[in-house]
Amino acid sequence: MLEALGIRKAYRSGEDILSDVSLTLAENETLAVVGPSGCGKTTLLYLLCGLARPDSGRVLLDGAPVVGPNPDMSIILQDYGLLPWKSVIENVALGLKLRGMPQFERLKLAREQLAELGISGRDRDWPGRLSGGEKQRVAIARAFVGRPRLLLMDEPFSSLDALTREKLQHTLLDVWSRRRVPYVLVTHSLEEAVFLGRRILVLAGRPAGVAASFDNPGFGDGRYRERDDYFELVRRLRRSVEDLW
């Protein structure tokens, strides 16, 4: 449903960040994009969701070019993207508000979404008073509340401690298995990519391009982390990036 065809993007200085990146994401699929820090992963997500336009190449959603942010696509920005001056529930309901949904209705949906992600009773709190894990749950709630058909995530779990990170990775997998919303997840963690991506793309080089691609048939099992094929894929992925990064 989402396609990027040979997209290229340059810095203002004219130097390319991304060159000739192509990817596809099918219904019912998830895609993990791994790359070293500063390689252009965030830029790639900005291009996919229409926050930025490629200098050449095309991004297509169901065959139609993406020209700007679209309610069918939700993005979770790095550092959660929550507005510190809005309460938790207002943050979650903001997208609905911008679409003109009446207050009562949007707050009801936001409350339900927060409950689904396991944070109730913090509705009126400021984001600044939440822990990193709670903020991330709120950000996920905000992304899902508008019933997007597609989710984009920028290093969603990278600033969390190991235990919270694993918990939230499970939460995401949970929500995915219930809603089957396909997503693109950008990360620098190979383990995270293997746990959360049905397919894995490796970005490398300067400017960055797709250097390798892995199929991950074991994806979707909550206990995947304990299985041998999980370890085997992480190992293969590591060997591949050792040569590339």
Added chain:
Amino acid sequence: MVSGLARKALSYGLVVLVLGLLWQVLSASLGSAVLPPPLEAGGAFLRALGTTEFWCHFWASFVRAGLGMLLAFALAFPLGLVMGGSRRADALLGPFVLLTYPVPKIVLLPVLLVLLGLGDAAKIAIIVLILGYQVLVTTRDGVRSVHPKYVDSVRSLGGGRLDILLEVLLPAALPHGFTALRLGTGVSVAVLFFVESFATTSGLGYCIMDAWGRMDYVAMFTGILGMSVMGAALYEAADLLERRVCAWMRAGRR
């Protein structure tokens, strides 16, 4: 909230005590009539609090300063918001601000007095002018320092320029605007004293100048203490407003 109020009252009381002691020492060692002992001046001040005359002057001053601050904020904050948020508006208006900012606005007082007359309008206008610049420049810089991730956040949810203005730039700029307003209370009261020192027979500034002319230094200190109390009240009012409107600022690191 109650304990916060109690703590504030306690700290104000302590400061008054320490300042009173210093004043006593200074007054005793100088032995000049221009600095009467604090108990004498304080006693006269407390007695004045029971007179309508004092409150008429206090009210006249309070209206001028308060209205000046209110108008300064109402005019300068939206302008700063627009200038900080729109490159085009800033390119248009920025040079005017840049070139007129260093001009001491108080020198325009004679012009304002002639144009607006000797009444309150000119007095309030000069406060608006002086404080307005502070609010304008601080707000504009505050809007510019907003992290782009918040703008991207709203854009990613489908927000347009107006949404960015209302949901991001406005709330992000409020603390900056209020800080300028709060810090501006000192300047406002100082300017107030200056504009009340002539061409009027009302206000605490007039009381001070009038008592000075009569060499009634105890009465002069009634005016001085009155202005101090008024300054503190305006500062606290601005502070309270800021805490109310920007409650999220106290919620943590970001």
